[in-house]
Amino acid sequence: xxxxxxxxxxxxxxxxxxxxxxxxxxxxxxxxxxxxxxxxxxxxxxxxxxxxxxxxxxxxxxxxxxxxxxxxxxxxxxxxxxxxxxxxxxxxxxxxxxxxxxxxxxxxxxxxxxxxxxxxxxxxxxxxxxxxxxxxxxxxxxxxxxxxxxxxxxxxxxxxxxxxxxxxxxxx
Numbered sequence: 001x002x003x004x005x006x007x008x009x010x011x012x013x014x015x016x017x018x019x020x021x022x023x024x025x026x027x028x029x030x031x032x033x034x035x036x037x038x039x040x041x042x043x044x045x046x047x048x049x050x051x052x053x054x055x056x057x058x059x060x061x062x063x064x065x066x067x068x069x070x071x072x073x074x075x076x077x078x079x080x081x082x083x084x085x086x087x088x089x090x091x092x093x094x095x096x097x098x099x100x101x102x103x104x105x106x107x108x109x110x111x112x113x114x115x116x117x118x119x120x121x122x123x124x125x126x127x128x129x130x131x132x133x134x135x136x137x138x139x140x141x142x143x144x145x146x147x148x149x150x151x152x153x154x155x156x157x158x159x160x161x162x163x164x165x166x167x168x169x170x171x172x
Contacts, residue, residue, distance in 0.1 A: 006157065006160075007035070007084075007085075009156070009157055009160075010084050010085065010116045010156075010157075010160060011035075011036050011039055011084065012039075013114075013116070013156040013157075013160075013162050014036075014082050014084055014114040014116065014162070015039060017112070017114040017162060017164045018080045018082060018112050018114050018164075019112075020040060020041055020044040020079075020080055021041075021043075021044065022041070022042065022043025022044060023043060023044075024044050024045070024078075024079035024080055024110075024111070025044070025045035025046075025047070025076075025078040025079050025080065026040060026044055026045065026046050026047070026078060026079070026080040026081070026082060027047050027049065027073070027076065027078035027080070027081045027082070027105075028046065028047065028048040028049065028082050028084070029049050029072075029081060029082065029083045029086060029101075029105060030049070030050060030051075030083055030084065030085065030086020030087075031048030031049055031050045031055070031056075031059055031068060032050055032055050032059070032085075032086075033055060033058055033059055033062060034048050034058070034059030034060075034062055034063040034066060034068060035062075035063075036048070036082065036084060037059070037063050037066035038063060038066075040066075045078075046066050046067065047067050047068075047069065047073065047076070047078070048066060048067065048068040048069070049068070049069050049070075049071075049072055049073060050068065050070065050086075051070070051072075052070075053070050056068045056069065056070045074104075074108070076108070077108045077109070077110060078108075078109065078110060079109075079110040079111045079112075080109070080110070080111060080112055080113070080114075081105050081106075081109045081112075081113040081114075082113075082114055082115075083102070083105070083113070083114070083115040083116065084116045085116050085117075085118070087101070087115075087117060087126065088117065088118040088125050088126055089124065089125060089126070090124060090125060090126055093126065094126070095126055095128070095132065098117075098126070098128075099136050102115060102136065102140070103140060103143075106140050106144075106165055109165075109167075110167070111166065111167055112164065112165065112166045112167070113164070113165045114162060114163070114164045115162070115163040115164075116156075116160055116161070116162055117133065117160070117161045117163060118159060118160065118161075119155065119159055119160060119161045120158070120159030128161055130153055130155075130161065133153040133161055133163045134153055136163070137151035137152075137153060137163060137165060138151070140165060141165065144167070147167050147168075147169075148167070148168035148169060149165060149166065149167050149168065150165075150166045150168060151163070151164060151165045151166070152164045
């Protein structure tokens, strides 16, 4: 079940994994209401994307100091990418679509990407396994020519997996 405390725990886990630094840019893919934008440290550029026009309008209203868009900014190359739960509901979505989007996002990410995925037993959700994430992470990091990449997969909460990909020898 979703809760405000659970969402805050996801936000905190992603921030700890990404460790955003002043001068970096963070792309929040699936920004929803924009609440995550309020936790971004000063000096870090933020852009939130959500495919729901209504969510973008709400985020802009609730968080006028942050930028939100309704179309994926495929031309940007942010230092950091956060995906906090946008791939969890079955409603017309599949694991393969998740991996395809994450492959694209990783190809344009500068330093690190953190993704929260559902690992519980709710049949209305896509249920990701540790092995799914490990397979993806190995493939993504091996397709990063000329750059050293590392990855980790951890259960930061009983129903949540945190997948983190990092490019080595990139600041902060």
